[in-house]
Amino acid sequence: MRRGIAATALVAALALAATACGGDTKDGGNSGAKADGELSGTVTWWDTSNDAEKASFQKLAEAFTAKHPKVTVKYVNVPYGDAQNKVKNAFSSGSEAPDVIRADVGWVADFASLGYLAEVPADTAKKVDAEFLPQAAASGKYEGKTYAVPQVIDTMGLFYNKKMLADAGVQPPKTLEEVKTAAAAIKAKTGKAGLYLRGDDSYWFLPLIYGEGGDLVDAKTKTVTVDNAAGVKAFKAARDLVTSGAAITNATDGWTNMQTAFKSGEAAMMINGPWAVADSYAGDQFKDKANLGIAAVPAGSVKAGAPQGGHDLAVYAGSKNIAAANAFVDYMTSQEVQVQSAKELSLLPTRTAAYEQPEVKSSEMVQFFKPAVDKAVERAWIPENGSLFEPLKVEYTKAITGASSPEDAAKAAGAEFRKILKGWK
Amino acid sequence: MAAHTSQSVAKAADGETGPDAGSAVRGRSRRTDGNAGAKAGGKSGGSNRPGLKRALATHWYAWAMITPVVLVLGVIIGWPLVRGVYLSLTDATERNVGRTIGVNHIEATYQFIGLDNYAEVLADPVFLQRLVWTVTWTVACVSVTFALGLGLATLLNREFKGRAAYRMALILPWAVPGFVSVFAWRFLFNRDNGILNKILEGGGISAVPWLDDPTWAKIAVIAVNVWLGVPFMMVALLGGMQSIPGELYEAAEMDGASPWQRFRHITLPGLRTVSMTVILLSTIWTFNMFPVIFLLTRGGPGDSTEILVTQAFREAFVTSPRDFAVSATWGVLILLLLTMFALVYRRSLRKQGEVW
Numbered sequence: 001m002r003r004g005i006a007a008t009a010l011v012a013a014l015a016l017a018a019t020a021c022g023g024d025t026k027d028g029g030n031s032g033a034k035a036d037g038e039l040s041g042t043v044t045w046w047d048t049s050n051d052a053e054k055a056s057f058q059k060l061a062e063a064f065t066a067k068h069p070k071v072t073v074k075y076v077n078v079p080y081g082d083a084q085n086k087v088k089n090a091f092s093s094g095s096e097a098p099d100v101i102r103a104d105v106g107w108v109a110d111f112a113s114l115g116y117l118a119e120v121p122a123d124t125a126k127k128v129d130a131e132f133l134p135q136a137a138a139s140g141k142y143e144g145k146t147y148a149v150p151q152v153i154d155t156m157g158l159f160y161n162k163k164m165l166a167d168a169g170v171q172p173p174k175t176l177e178e179v180k181t182a183a184a185a186i187k188a189k190t191g192k193a194g195l196y197l198r199g200d201d202s203y204w205f206l207p208l209i210y211g212e213g214g215d216l217v218d219a220k221t222k223t224v225t226v227d228n229a230a231g232v233k234a235f236k237a238a239r240d241l242v243t244s245g246a247a248i249t250n251a252t253d254g255w256t257n258m259q260t261a262f263k264s265g266e267a268a269m270m271i272n273g274p275w276a277v278a279d280s281y282a283g284d285q286f287k288d289k290a291n292l293g294i295a296a297v298p299a300g301s302v303k304a305g306a307p308q309g310g311h312d313l314a315v316y317a318g319s320k321n322i323a324a325a326n327a328f329v330d331y332m333t334s335q336e337v338q339v340q341s342a343k344e345l346s347l348l349p350t351r352t353a354a355y356e357q358p359e360v361k362s363s364e365m366v367q368f369f370k371p372a373v374d375k376a377v378e379r380a381w382i383p384e385n386g387s388l389f390e391p392l393k394v395e396y397t398k399a400i401t402g403a404s405s406p407e408d409a410a411k412a413a414g415a416e417f418r419k420i421l422k423g424w425k
Numbered sequence: 426m427a428a429h430t431s432q433s434v435a436k437a438a439d440g441e442t443g444p445d446a447g448s449a450v451r452g453r454s455r456r457t458d459g460n461a462g463a464k465a466g467g468k469s470g471g472s473n474r475p476g477l478k479r480a481l482a483t484h485w486y487a488w489a490m491i492t493p494v495v496l497v498l499g500v501i502i503g504w505p506l507v508r509g510v511y512l513s514l515t516d517a518t519e520r521n522v523g524r525t526i527g528v529n530h531i532e533a534t535y536q537f538i539g540l541d542n543y544a545e546v547l548a549d550p551v552f553l554q555r556l557v558w559t560v561t562w563t564v565a566c567v568s569v570t571f572a573l574g575l576g577l578a579t580l581l582n583r584e585f586k587g588r589a590a591y592r593m594a595l596i597l598p599w600a601v602p603g604f605v606s607v608f609a610w611r612f613l614f615n616r617d618n619g620i621l622n623k624i625l626e627g628g629g630i631s632a633v634p635w636l637d638d639p640t641w642a643k644i645a646v647i648a649v650n651v652w653l654g655v656p657f658m659m660v661a662l663l664g665g666m667q668s669i670p671g672e673l674y675e676a677a678e679m680d681g682a683s684p685w686q687r688f689r690h691i692t693l694p695g696l697r698t699v700s701m702t703v704i705l706l707s708t709i710w711t712f713n714m715f716p717v718i719f720l721l722t723r724g725g726p727g728d729s730t731e732i733l734v735t736q737a738f739r740e741a742f743v744t745s746p747r748d749f750a751v752s753a754t755w756g757v758l759i760l761l762l763l764t765m766f767a768l769v770y771r772r773s774l775r776k777q778g779e780v781w
Contacts, residue, residue: 397726
């Protein structure tokens with residue numbers, strides 16, 4: 001009978017979620033700072049980096065104690081896929097909430113608009129404007145105020161297995177048409193797949209829609225654009241890559257399957273970002289790091305375009321230790337930490353000056369991705385940004401697996417977007 | 426559950442007061458207690474409501490026993506239920522419910538909007554799609570689980586070597602935590618690296634897109650749920666079978682009844698009470714079986730395996746701002762559907778003379 005009351009329990013949970021908010025009025029001040037200005041207490045950091053990256057970040061985070069001996073850093077790794085939900089649960093209930101989160105750039109405006117984030121101190125905000133890449137800084141803002149400090153910036157590229165491409169006698173493809181011919185050659189020569197196209201995450205749809213000259217929405221004119229002609233072409237392109245045999249895909253466990261296929265040489269290419277570099281190097285095919293090549297994402301019929309992404313660090317408005325949390329964010333976004341993560345994980349710094357450092361300059365991945373980031377398509381930093389990916393994922397998966405035609409998928413995605421973006425065209 | 430419990434409480438109360446009022450002898454014999462109670466309780470004049478007072482006084486211990494249960498039920502089921510129904514009549518979302526987080530204070534601005542949410546949900550074709558699949562999924566799961574459970578119980582309901590070991594093995598799926606089993610199945614089903622496809626490929630059969638194709642994904646989720654549900658069915662039915670007197674079988678055998686006839690005319694009727702109950706329970710569980718669907722496919726590919734409860738979850742927790750009102754609406758609709766089902770089911774049983 002326990003499970004028989006699931007409906008009631010759900011209702012109960014909702015009711016609790018709605019009522020449990022409020023009530024706790026924390027001073028939100030700098031209770032963590034002692035009179036002499038020395039910070040103390042515990043800073044809980046929820047990090048969303050992947051398995052290959054997390055050890056590095058944990059080490060960096062815990063090194064904060066060397067600067068502030070009285071502050072304990074509690075490092076928690078929250079898998080990226082579940083993180084948005086977990087963070088919201090924790091923030092809205094207030095219990096066990098982290099002090100600092102690593103938020104995808106798409107979540108900041110959402111969390112800020114819901115009142116979950118504390119504004120960064122004024123001097124930090126000034127620094128963000130002066131010393132960080134402007135497109136990275138933009139992602140931490142909502143309605144003119146700064147709520148997050150950019151930690152890393154990224155975009156997507158075409159990862160390729162140099163040896164497999166050379167064996168098949170093809171160059172890294174520049175367009176989707178070239179992907180198809182290259183894939184056919186690879187298939188003929190090695191029997192392996194050309195491209196792995198991730199099918200269970202709509203972020204991987206963005207290079208396709210940018211490639212056709214489209215976008216999900218146009219925030220300036222408040223228009224949903226995912227279902228216009230370019231959008232439909234993008235869904236067609238996704239479907240076409242799979243039906244033509246150029247790409248393999250999965251509707252579940254896409255990340256694991258993609259990395260496994262690429263690392264083991266089952267697929268010669270994939271579209272991915274710098275966050276996948278450390279993990280890819282761990283694979284059999286890339287024991288010799290030089291075998292991993294990176295090129296710009298293949299162009300559609302209009303251009304080659306990849307989304308600008310990345311992660312920002314933000315402080316929970318209800319944190320009991322805001323001063324220490326802010327200091328931790330300063331530290332984690334400092335040049336020295338950014339250079340470390342560029343060196344160890346090939347992640348791109350957000351500080352302009354970091355790119356002058358020899359460790360960063362010498363990283364081949366950074367050398368490729370930095371110009372790519374400069375050209376990357378900046379997304380609309382609206383609160384609904386993160387929410388759009390869920391209905392888009394449903395339609396993208398349907399289109400790519402053939403459960404729905406590209407036209408229907410585009411139409412349905414547009415309809416869902418308009419439900420989320422009330423009042424948009 | 427809530428409705429059922431309160432009914433049985435009411436029934437119990439009826440049962441207590443009914444015969445009491447009717448039987449003069451018992452009433453008289455307890456009147457002394459009643460007076461004692463009145464005296465102990467103070468000097469309130471007992472003239473205005475003697476019936477209630479007497480009932481309270483006579484059965485004070487029963488009321489005292491029941492009170493904590495009623496209170497707990499009220500707090501953990503009644504209040505959230507009322508609150509949920511109220512929320513479903515408003516436009517509450519994560520954005521407009523009031524709260525204070527640190528320095529940020531947000532006013533509550535949600536409003537009562539009547540039945541708009543219900544109209545919106547019911548008018549959306551999504552509801553019908555989800556309902557059709559939920560019913561299909563429930564019927565498929567329950568009937569297959571029941572058939573397999575019955576078969577296994579029949580096999581185990583006899584003496585043979587190693588019976589205990591077989592029983593243990595068959596109970597195992599039930600002992601493993603649900604999410605562990607579901608994740609294990611997810612690995613087995615993985616198209617590129619899963620063991621099921623490796624076996625198929627080894628046998629020269631091309632890989633099956635278990636979780637990537639809508640139809641296969643539906644078959645996969647049903648298979649996992651059946652796998653999880655069979656032990657319960659089996660144990661319950663085995664218990665039922667063992668309570669059927671052996672003499673019936675002996676007598677039938679003497680009369681020359683074939684094994685099938687004995688199964689058909691003794692085992693099945695003898696199991697009726699048990700099977701009706703387990704079918705009802707299993708139907709309700711399956712209807713709301715969130716973890717299997719959510720953990721195995723997340724409702725996908727696309728939204729093809731999304732059932733009503735996972736949809737309610739999606740409304741509440743996936744999109745932002747979280748839509749408490751619409752999610753509560755889905756919750757209330759699910760509750761109504763299940764209540765209706767339970768009522769109809771109970772009525773049809775009563776016609777056959779079974780009342781629980």
